[in-house]
Each structure stands twice: as structure tokens, then as C-alpha cells.
Amino acid sequence: MAEIYVAHSKDLVEGSKVFFQSDVGELCLIRANNLFHAFLNICPHQGGPACNGLLIHRVEEIIAEDKTYQGMRFHERDLHVVCPWHGWEFNVETGRCAGDGKFALRRFPVTEKNGDLYVTVK
Numbered sequence: 001m002a003e004i005y006v007a008h009s010k011d012l013v014e015g016s017k018v019f020f021q022s023d024v025g026e027l028c029l030i031r032a033n034n035l036f037h038a039f040l041n042i043c044p045h046q047g048g049p050a051c052n053g054l055l056i057h058r059v060e061e062i063i064a065e066d067k068t069y070q071g072m073r074f075h076e077r078d079l080h081v082v083c084p085w086h087g088w089e090f091n092v093e094t095g096r097c098a099g100d101g102k103f104a105l106r107r108f109p110v111t112e113k114n115g116d117l118y119v120t121v122k
């Protein structure tokens with residue numbers, strides 16, 4: 001088990017990412033909704049660099065009370081990272097694939113100590 005210093009929390013603005021190396025491969029630390037999340041930068045689909053993709057809010061359909069379709073909008077909170085190879089989307093808080101919850105990015109715990117961010121790799 002290794003605890004890796006990554007960055008100071010004040011240096012990461014909302015939606016920013018930091019890539020760094022570990023014994024298990026390249027990891028990515030993402031700041032989303034003022035929380036920090038770390039993932040192995042390998043997509044469970046075909047091994048692409050999933051965390052290199054865009055961060056976008058989850059798209060949801062708007063259905064009225066009479067069940068009619070009213071269009072789409074971005075979810076206020078749920079943020080996804082989109083793998084640049086084939087577009088699979090992953091929730092940045094859970095790592096779960098939006099299209100198929102059986103798949104997920106590998107997550108690692110993030111600890112903040114006096115503003116310094118550490119990722120624990122097991």
C-alpha cells in the first residue's frame with residue numbers, strides 16, 4: 001500500500017484533473033462538486049484513457065406529469081467523464097458506467113490532510 005501526495009486542494013479548481021503515475025499505472029484525480037475522486041486511467045471497455053475525456057453533466061430526459069416528452073437537460077449535480085475512445089460515460093463520484101452499471105473505473109481513496117491531497121494505492 002502506498003500513499004501518494006498529488007496536489008494541494010486550493011490548486012485544483014472545480015472540474016480540474018491531475019494525472020500521476022503509481023505502481024498500478026496512471027491515475028487521475030478529479031475535483032467535482034467540491035469533492036475529490038481518484039481513478040485508474042484505464043477504461044473497462046477496451047482500455048482507453050477514460051479520464052482524458054470531457055467532463056459533462058449527465059443528460060436527463062424531461063417527462064411531464066402527463067407522460068409526454070418535454071426534451072432534455074443537463075443534470076444539476078451528476079458529472080460524467082466521457083472516455084475519448086468510444087464515448088462510454090462514467091459518474092465521477094462513483095466511477096460507475098452510466099450505460100451499464102456492471103462496469104466501472106477502478107477507484108482509489110483520497111485523503112485530505114491540511115489541504116494536501118493523498119491517494120492511497122493498494
Ligand code: FES
Nearest residue numbers: 043046048083086
Ligand atoms: S475504451 Fe473507453 S469507451 Fe471504449
